[in-house]
Structures are given as C-alpha cells and as structure tokens.
Amino acid sequence: MKTPRLALALLGTTLALACTAPAEPPxxxxxxxxxxxxxxxxxxxxxxxxxxxxxxxxxAVVVIFDATKCPYAKGYKERVAAMGKEYAAKGITFVTINSxxxxxxxxVADDAKKHGFAFPVLKDExxxxxxxxxxQKTPEIYVLDPKGTLLYRGRIDETHDDPKNVKSPDLINxxxxxxxxxxxxxxxxxxxxCTIKRV
Amino acid sequence: MAGPNVSANPRSxxxxxLAAALLVGAVSASAEPVKHLLPRDYAARVVAGKKGRVLVVxxxxxxxxxxxxxxxxxxxxxxxxxxxxxxxxxxSLDSQKTGPTQVPKFLKEQKVPFVCWLAKSRDPQDFIDTxxxxxxxxxxxxxxxxxxxxxxxxxxxxQTEASFTEAIRRAVGAK
Numbered sequence: 152m153k154t155p156r157l158a159l160a161l162l163g164t165t166l167a168l169a170c171t172a173p174a175e176p177p178x179x180x181x182x183x184x185x186x187x188x189x190x191x192x193x194x195x196x197x198x199x200x201x202x203x204x205x206x207x208x209x210x211a212v213v214v215i216f217d218a219t220k221c222p223y224a225k226g227y228k229e230r231v232a233a234m235g236k237e238y239a240a241k242g243i244t245f246v247t248i249n250s251x252x253x254x255x256x257x258x259v260a261d262d263a264k265k266h267g268f269a270f271p272v273l274k275d276e277x278x279x280x281x282x283x284x285x286x287q288k289t290p291e292i293y294v295l296d297p298k299g300t301l302l303y304r305g306r307i308d309e310t311h312d313d314p315k316n317v318k319s320p321d322l323i324n325x326x327x328x329x330x331x332x333x334x335x336x337x338x339x340x341x342x343x344x345c346t347i348k349r350v
Numbered sequence: 351m352a353g354p355n356v357s358a359n360p361r362s363x364x365x366x367x368l369a370a371a372l373l374v375g376a377v378s379a380s381a382e383p384v385k386h387l388l389p390r391d392y393a394a395r396v397v398a399g400k401k402g403r404v405l406v407v408x409x410x411x412x413x414x415x416x417x418x419x420x421x422x423x424x425x426x427x428x429x430x431x432x433x434x435x436x437x438x439x440x441x442s443l444d445s446q447k448t449g450p451t452q453v454p455k456f457l458k459e460q461k462v463p464f465v466c467w468l469a470k471s472r473d474p475q476d477f478i479d480t481x482x483x484x485x486x487x488x489x490x491x492x493x494x495x496x497x498x499x500x501x502x503x504x505x506x507x508x509q510t511e512a513s514f515t516e517a518i519r520r521a522v523g524a525k
Contacts, residue, residue, distance in 0.1 A: 220415075222411075222413045287486050287488045287506070288486060288487065288488035288489075291486075306475075309472070309473045309474060309475065312445055318472075318473075319473060340475060341474065341475040341478045341479065341485075341486060341487045342474045342475065342478075342487050343443050343474050343478070343487045343488075343489060344487055344488055344489070345414060345488070345489060346416065346488040346489060346490070346506065346507045346508070347488075348416075349507075
C-alpha cells in the first residue's frame with residue numbers, strides 16, 4: 152500500500168525539516184526591557200569582559216557598536232573618547248563592540264589606541280552580540296542601567312561631521328537624565344550609519 | 351527556406367527597434383547632475399511621479415563600500431525590465447561638501463544611468479522617518495514601491511543582482 156508509505160515519508164520529511172530549521176534569533180531588546188548579557192574578548196587580547204561585571208560597578212553602561220572604517224563611526228571617535236573619560240568620572244562606563252567581519256581584532260585595537268579610547272573595546276566575532284541586540288549599523292548606541300534595562304537606543308547626536316554645531320546631543324541628554332534620576336527625554340533616536348558587515 | 355529578411359520589411363524593422371528601446375528603457379536615461387532633496391520633497395519629487403510603474407529607490411553614498419559594490423548589480427537587474435514597468439532613482443547620503451563632485455564622478459565612472467538626488471537634512475532622523483519609519487538609517491538601503499506608490503519591499507544591506515531582480519520581479523508581477 153502506497154498511501155501509508157507516502158504519509159510516513161511526508162511525516163519524516165516534516166520532522167527532519169523541523170529539527171534542522173534554524174532557530175529564530177532573539178528579538179532585539181525594547182526600551183524598558185532587560186538587554187542580553189554578553190561576554191566578549193578585548194580586541195587587544197586579554198581576559199574577556201562580561202557585561203554583568205560592568206553593570207555591577209556602574210551607574211549605567213553605554214554600549215556602542217562601532218567600526219574602524221565607517222565614516223559615520225569615524226566622525227564620532229573624538230567625541231566618544233572624550234565622553235568616555237568625562238562620564239567615567241561620573242560612574243558611567245563606556246564599552247565599544249566591533250562586530251564587522253571585515254575588521255580584524257588587531258585593526259580594532261589599533262584604532263582604539265589611536266583615538267585614545269580609555270574603556271573596554273571588544274571584538275564580536277561572528278556578530279553574535281550584534282544579533283542579540285538587533286544592531287544593524289555603526290555607530291549604534293545602547294544605554295543600560297545597573298540592572299541591564301535598556302534606557303536609550305540610537306545615536307550620539309544628529310551630526311557626525313560637524314561636532315561644533317551639535318543641536319541635538321541625544322546621548323548626553325540621556326546620560327544626564329540618568330544621572331539626575333529622571334526619565335530619558337528621547338529614548339529612541341535615529342541617524343545614518345554603515346550596515347554591520349555580518350558573517 | 352530562408353528566414354525573414356528584416357531589412358526587406360520596414361514595419362518589422364521599426365518594431366524591432368522599438369522593442370529594443372523599450373527593453374533597455376529602464377536604464378536608457380543618462381545620469382543627470384545631482385540635485386538636493388529635502389525631506390519634505392521626497393514624496394512629491396521622488397515617488398509621486400512614478401505611480402503606475404514599479405519604483406526602486408536606492409539610498410547610498412560614495413564612501414559606503416557595499417553601496418558601491420552593489421551598484422553594478424542594481425544596473426544589471428534594472429536592465430531586465432522595460433521602462434514602462436520600472437523606474438530607478440538613487441538618493442545619495444554623501445555630505446553637502448563633497449557630494450556635488452563625488453557623486454556625479456562615481457556615477458559617470460561606473461556608467462550608472464539613474465537619476466540621483468543628494469539628501470539634504472539638518473537632522474538625519476527627519477529624513478529617515480520621512481522616507482520610511484521602519485528604516486533605522488543603515489546603508490545601503492533599497493525601497494521598492496509598487497505600481498500603487500506604496501512600499502512593496504525593503505532591502506537592507508548589500509544586495510546582489512539576483513536579489514534585486516527577484517524583488518523587482520515580484521513587484522512588477524504583483525496585481
């Protein structure tokens with residue numbers, strides 16, 4: 152009898168497909184939700200850095216998906232370096248993550264050193280953390296409170312190439328609000344950026 | 351038996367020429383100098399005039415490597431569709447300082463025949479949200495509008511000739 156064999160074959164095929172189908176990636180964190188934890192190695196080598204350790208000793212953590220070659224990211228290097236120092240003194244930790252497959256760890260480390268980044272600079276091989284955060288471009292900012300709750304997502308400000316004429320310092324506004332114990336005025340903002348070069 | 355002799359039949363020759371022109375029509379226009387595009391003008395200047403045809407709008411920049419990489423593929427994909435079915439427009443996110451020279455230079459060197467606008471917006475968020483609220487601002491980005499003028503498909507990141515062709519074909523064939 153062919154019908155039972157056909158039914159069994161179809162069932163087998165369905166089961167096989169179900170078992171091999173790729174799992175859906177987790178949804179990107181929304182404002183107010185707890186962002187995914189991660190542990191990544193520094194681009195310059197050394198002991199891996201865990202987000203939960205940074206959260207445990209900070210009033211907030213600023214996660215920046217960064218790049219070495221993207222003009223939008225490059226336009227912000229000086230500002231990020233300066234803000235990293237300024238806000239470290241106020242208890243806020245900056246950390247940059249490079250998820251680009253086209254930018255090796257050594258290049259990322261050199262770039263960070265060249266720009267004077269005095270905070271963790273991590274390499275996300277296989278863009279795993281970028282996927283967890285739903286990060287699509289560089290630069291892309293996520294600000295987390297000590298519990299890992301996402302308070303702000305988006306841009307640093309509205310102009311990557313005119314730092315003297317910033318009219319909307321959104322990241323600074325978010326950080327100042329957090330330090331003052333107030334709600335972040337604009338929790339989500341947008342800017343242009345370069346797509347993350349994924350595997 | 352000898353095949354048809356086109357030169358002996360003027361009507362056939364004319365029809366053949368017209369058919370060839372229509373086939374390459376989607377990419378036959380020469381590249382024009384870039385013009386500035388404000389967010390408030392996007393709908394009227396870029397989208398509105400193309401209703402009835404599928405419209406591809408590609409957001410790119412000369413400094414964006416995947417944007418440059420996919421441009422020949424967009425040209426190749428567009429060539430497969432007649433101009434009565436497809437229009438293609440580019441919107442460059444190059445800076446106002448370098449865009450007016452860099453953009454036409456690139457388009458000329460690459461023989462890209464599409465009209466190209468140079469986005470002009472004090473705040474990029476205004477431009478991004480005007481174009482597509484679901485767009486996060488990453489480049490390259492391609493919108494495909496259906497014949498009804500509504501967004502039919504969104505392509506984010508580097509595309510290939512095959513992915514452009516498939517997306518366009520679906521929009522062209524949609525009822």
